[in-house]
Amino acid sequence: MDYIHLRDMQFFGYHGVLKEETVLGQRFRASVSLAVDIQRAGQTDELDNTVSYVGVYDICKEIIEGTPFKLIEAVAESIATRILQQYEGAVFGCRVEVIKPDPPIPGHYKEVAVEIVRGTFS
Template sequence: MDYIHLNEMAFYGYHGALKEETVLGQRFRASVSLAVDLAEAGLTDDLKKTVNYAEVFDVCRSVVEGQPRKLIESVAEEIARLVMEKFSTQVKGVRVVLIKPDPPIAGHYASVSVDITRGQFV
């Protein structure tokens, strides 16, 4: 299995369980990995034989910058679902890591995140 990785895409969204998160919003970072067969694309140098990662970026942006959700688990799930749906002929599996760098939690930490995998991802 081969992989395409989109690393630490940055977005601004309004997700969170607390009211201030849905009013003020905050930064989010998403990393998405796609399990695909890249052999033919590599041999032919043909964009039609791979997944256009600009389109994957657009899917991620539409979800993270879109409808507010209470849970980042829900945001990650929606990204995975849409990627698997839109690129169903090429993508065999998807891994989504959604990072919330600044949740309103008292204390010192780098971030909180969820990491989900859907489909075949070896």
Template sequence: MDYIHVNEMEFYGYHGALAEENVLGQRFRANVSLAIDLAEAGKTDNLLKTVNYAEVFEVCESIIEGEPRKLIEALAEDIASTILDKFSWQVKGVRVVLIKPDPPIRGHYASVSVEITRGKFV
């Protein structure tokens, strides 16, 4: 299996369990990995034989900058299912890491994140 990785995309959204998060918003980062056979794309140099990662970015952007959710787990699930649906002809599996760099919790930490894998990801 081959992989496409789209790393450290950054967006601004209004997600969170606390009311302030839905009003003030905050930054979110996402890493998405696609399990895909890239042999034909590599042999032909043809964009139609792969997944355009600009479209993967657009999927993430529309979801993260879209309708507010309470949980980043819900955002990650939405991203994964949308990618699997939109690119079902090629993508065998998807891994989504959604990072919340500044959650409103006390303490010292770099961030909190969720990671989900859907489909076949070998």
């Protein structure tokens, strides 16, 4: 199994349960790993034999900067579902991490995040 990684993409969105999150918005980060077979792409040097990094980035941007969700779990699920649908047959599985670096939670911590794995990812 081969993998494509898009790490630490940064966006601004309005996801959250609290009113200030949906009104003021906040930063989000996302990382995506795709389980793929890219041997042919490595042999041919042809874009048609791999998954477009731009396409995956655009999916993440559209979802994170688009219609708000209450939960980052739903954001991650939406990203994974869209990637697996759009790249059916090319992507066998995906791991999606969505991070809120500055959620309005009292206390000391680095960030909060969810990570999901969908499809076949070994």
